[in-house]
Every structure is written in C-alpha cells, then in structure tokens.
Amino acid sequence: MTSVLSKSASLALVASVALPGIALAVPPGGYGDLVEEVAPAVVFIEVTAAQPTGGQLPPNMPEALRRQFGDRLPEARPQQGLGSGFIISQDGEIVTNHHVVAGAQTVSVTLTDGRTYDAEVIGSDPATDIAVLKITSDAKLPFVTFGSSEEMRVGDEVVAVGNPFGLSSTVTSGIISAKSRNINAGPYDEFIQTDAAINRGNSGGPLFNNEGEVIGVNSAIISPGGGSVGIGFAVPSDLVVDVVEDLGDDGRVTRGWLGVQIRPMSEEVAEVLGYDNPRGAVVEAVTEDSPAARAGLKTGDIILTYAGKEVQELRDLTRAVALTEPDDSAQIVLLRKGREETLDVTIGTLPDQDA
Template sequence: MTSLLSKSAPAALALALSPVAALAVPAGGYGDLVEQVAPAVVFIEVTNTVQPARALPDDMPENLRKRFEQQMPDARPQGGLGSGFLISDEGQIVTNHHVVAGASAVKVKLADGRSFDAEVIGSDPATDIALLSIKSDVDLPFVSFGTSEEMRAGDEVVAVGNPFGLSSTVTSGIISAKSRDINAGPYDEFIQTDAAINRGNSGGPLFNNEGEVIGVNTAILSPGGGSVGIGFAIPSDVVRDVVADLSDDGIVTRGWLGVSIRPMSDEVANVLGLEGAKGAVVEAVSKDSPAAAAGLERGDIILNFDGNDIAALGDLTRAVAAKDPDEKASITVLRRGKELKLDVAIGTLAPQKA
C-alpha cells in the first residue's frame, strides 16, 4: 500500500470459522472477535523479477556497449508484502490485484506459522481484486462475507493485516463514509474508514461486529506514507461478485455499451431546466457498438439505465458493467429537450490487462 493515493463468493462460502452469531463488542474490546477471525487472515510475500529498463541498440559501438552494460543492472528479484484472507476451507484466498501483479512467485503464511506456495487463480485490475489458491492436507480456517450495503457511516469496524510486515496486526475504528470515488478506477465505490491501515495492509479484511468481511483494505490517503485515519476498502458486495467470476475461469466478464461520457455541467442543467446537474452526457459513440445499434447519439444525456437513475458517471459505468453480455436493457435519454426510451443489447467489455 503506497500513499496518496495508493493501493494498499459463492454461496458455498457462507460458513465461517465457527458460528459467530450477532457478536456484540464487549466493554473489554474486540478480543473474542479477533480470536475467531484472525486465523483466516494471511501474510502474503511476493517475488517479482525486475528486468533492465531497455535493450541496447544493435549498432552501438563496442566500446560504448561495454561501458553501458557495466552500468546497467541485471534482471533481479524484488519482494513485496501484503495481506489476504481465506474464504474457503479448501484454500481460496482473496487479496488485492496490485499485491500480486507481475509476481513470479507468491508465498502465503498463515497465522499459525504454516507456509504455502500460492497459485494466482485470477486477477481483476479494474476492481483491484485477486483470487489465490493454496493446497493443504487438512481443512483451513476461513471467514465469510457480510453485506456491505447494510453498513452505515458510524458503524464500528475492525481491520486485520500485516502493516510493514508486522503480522496479525489489529486496528479498529468506524466507517467514515461510503461510496467514495478516489479516482483509482472505473468502478470506485469505496468504504472510507478511520481504522489504521498502512503499507502491507493491502488485501486484508475489514470486519463488522459479527466477524464478517464487509470490505477489502486497498488504499490510503497519506501525504507522509503512514496512516492519518483516511483509508479505503472495496465493499464486500463488489468483492463477492468478482471472486465468484474469477473462480469460474480466472477472468471477470462485464457488459459493454460503447460510449464516451462526461458529466453534466451546472450551466447545461440550468439551460435544460433540470434540478441540478445529473446524467451522463454522450461525447462519442463507438462504431459497431451496442450503443450505435440502439441509436444513441453524441449529445444525448443518459438519465436512466435499466431502472437505475444516473446521478454521476460512475452510476452508468457500474450499471452497464453489471449486465451480462447479450442481455437487454432500456435507456432513458434526453435529446434536444425531449425524453426518449431506447432498447440496447449489451456487448462484452474486453478484459482489462493486468
């Protein structure tokens, strides 16, 4: 997890380490909760091979070639650290994409000291979620996902991870805000928390008081590189869907509309007589796209997509991505002062490269 800004299941996963029914936080603290969930939080160590910046030209004079070769570093391994958590007794682990991106080897260490070589099942750069797998002869401890939508600003949360390599570190706080857009990607909808998270917490779980994972700690806002009480977690409702998709074939399939969009300005909203700037203004329509086939035009203002009101650009991006390819959807647009309804057959978004 770096600073300013940095990157810090299926139904069968519904069982947890042991039944944790409405575990209220006692006056003495979070000890009981941590005892139940900490065994499922893992330490992740990554090895990457760093290549020289670029190859030398073939026609370079020999004396210059030797001089530059002496100054250029050889390919060498570098390490990285992060956190993750087990979501099945068979060894599935959730972490951040940026923790394992470009890894030549991934090792996972459990809280009880056992170490495993891990396989990257799949990774989604768009949401910064990765799914790993380890093999064990015995069942492994694991935790379950809660529902992030039910969480409110002010609710208590607990983070467990490995900041700066300090394994099984527990911090607590509250949810400071929800649906934060920090310009980290097209599907930003972060939970903001003041629970201390630092470098190495990336990929670790954010728990509610019932011991359920309601977020994956991913980024911090920090001018100096350490925690200043502003951290961000990917909501569990997003993570659950991405993990389910990755577990199928290692990639995430998303819907595609085929438009470039920009936000509505206050000036345009006033001219059109709208109550505040809302909707997504179509700047361009891709050739041979679902949007073109549906009749969308440059200058259209998308107000609603398949029943979802579009107040901001992210609303449209997430709504389209959530649709399955070839699925039908209805779009309400404002065109030259009149509302129109269009039908569209959603396409398939090309997977984002890791």
C-alpha cells in the first residue's frame, strides 16, 4: 500500500490563561485541567477564496476565437476552506498554516465561546507553511505561549487541539515519535513526528507539552485513506517563533542567501575520501555575482562546515544559510581537490521568497 502525504485541511487555535509561574501538571487521570486552560484560545478558521471551476483559454489562442469562446467559460465561484489556529497574544495575533489561508479573500475566526471576528492576514511563509493573522476585539483574548521544541524528547507526551473534519475543539494525545523529520515538504523540513491523532482540519492547530506550551504547529499527515494512521507532523516551535517574529515586522520572512546549487556527496566519492558515510554539500554551480562567487567558491567544492557547524546533509546548509542575517559574515570550511580550505563569506538576501 502506498502512503500519500497530505496536508491537513484545518487549523486549530489554542490559548492559555495559566497564572505566571504555575506549571500545568498532567494528573494520572488525564488532561482535563490542561485542556480547560488552553481550550478558550482554540479557534475555528473559515476561508473564502475565488477559484475558477472550469478550464482556461490557451494563452496563444487567436483573438477571434478568444472573443467567441471566452464568455462560455464558467465564472469563478467562491470556494470555502476550513482550518485551525491559536491565539498568541491578548491583542489577537493568531498563528496558523500558510496552506490554510493561501489565496484567501476573506478569513473568519470563531472562538469556542461563539465570538466571531474578521481576520487580516499579516503575513504568510510558504517555505515553512506558517502564517500570522490578526483579529481586533474590545475584550482581552485568551492566548497561549510557546515552549522549547528543542527540549522535547522522543517519547515525551503531547496533546493536539484542533478542528478535524469541522469538529471544533477536538483533543487528542500521544507521544513524540521522532524529531527532525524530513518529509520533502519544503527546504526547511525539521518536523516533529507524533502519533497523536491528527486529521484533515487539524492543520495550523497547536501541539502542546504537559505544561500547556505550544511546541509545534500541526501541518501534515501520512495517510493512505485520508484519516489518521498515527503519523502526523508538526513544525517545531523554535522555528515557528522566528518566522512569526519576522512576519510581524513587515509580513515577509527575510532569509540569508549564499548563491550556490548543491547536491549530496555520492557513496563512491565518500569512499575515495575515506569517509564512513557521505557528508557535506557538493557545489554544482555558483551564481554569478553572488555572495558565494565573491567569496571564491567554485564548482566541485565540497562544503564541510558552515559557521562552525558540520554539514551532514544538504538541509543542514540550506537552513543554516537561511537563518543567517543578510550582511552577516560566516566561515566556510570546504574540500577542494583533496585539500581543506577556509573561506569567509558575507551572506546576501534571498531574492525570491517563493523559491
């Protein structure tokens, strides 16, 4: 049976009103106290987007035929989408998934107490599948805080809250099954894997630790039949915090840019070099007038370390460069014709965020 990777179609919003300094201990009887604290900030997201329901005319169609057949195409009709999200501030800042609000014309957010608000998309980042919304309320809103995903261990208990299949405020529990999963969803994959039941509609919802802190944003599942089989993935909170902060500034994420095309080291090359396993990133091409070109990188170089950290696989370099502030300097250790060399590079700004 072939597994199909699908993104959950909903988002869940969670909030915490726990008193400062008081940890939410999970009693042997279950998660009731924790859920009571965070549930008020769980929100239901409804999205309206206009999408064409029929085909489109070929761009090279003669003008005479275009005039004849153009008015026969079906008109664009409003398409509805559902999701989840969670409030992270009293003034109504909300985190959800990019794929939940992508292309949205209107976004509506409903709290568990029935209050409904129109939401504005402050910013959205396709590369990490994170988006930030904003609602305005005269009353203070419940909210949750982020915890450290780095401190979580495989086997630790977690709780997911969301709106699977439109069933609001659904709570599931499980453990962290793995960390740093690469599911080929984007260039910065480092997902938390969990067996807590996550279905379509949980997208954008929070994954909590036992203290009621958000340690992940539920984003994807592997599902042969469309339902939960105990393999769900969440964007780790340590990454989400950085993206949310960046989106809050100007609605965009600014990433560092090196200017190289890279590929993995082959088994044969690793054997020749005396490595037990392939490592590093092999430079296939260097972009003209890029930071890499100015630093002296060449085709065939093997980047072994970046800013003092080893490059074991391609995503190690991709993430490290992206997280480097533009105009900051970094040291690269590379292998060139069998000899190690060290170069200093001044990182640029990634020109195309959608790339």
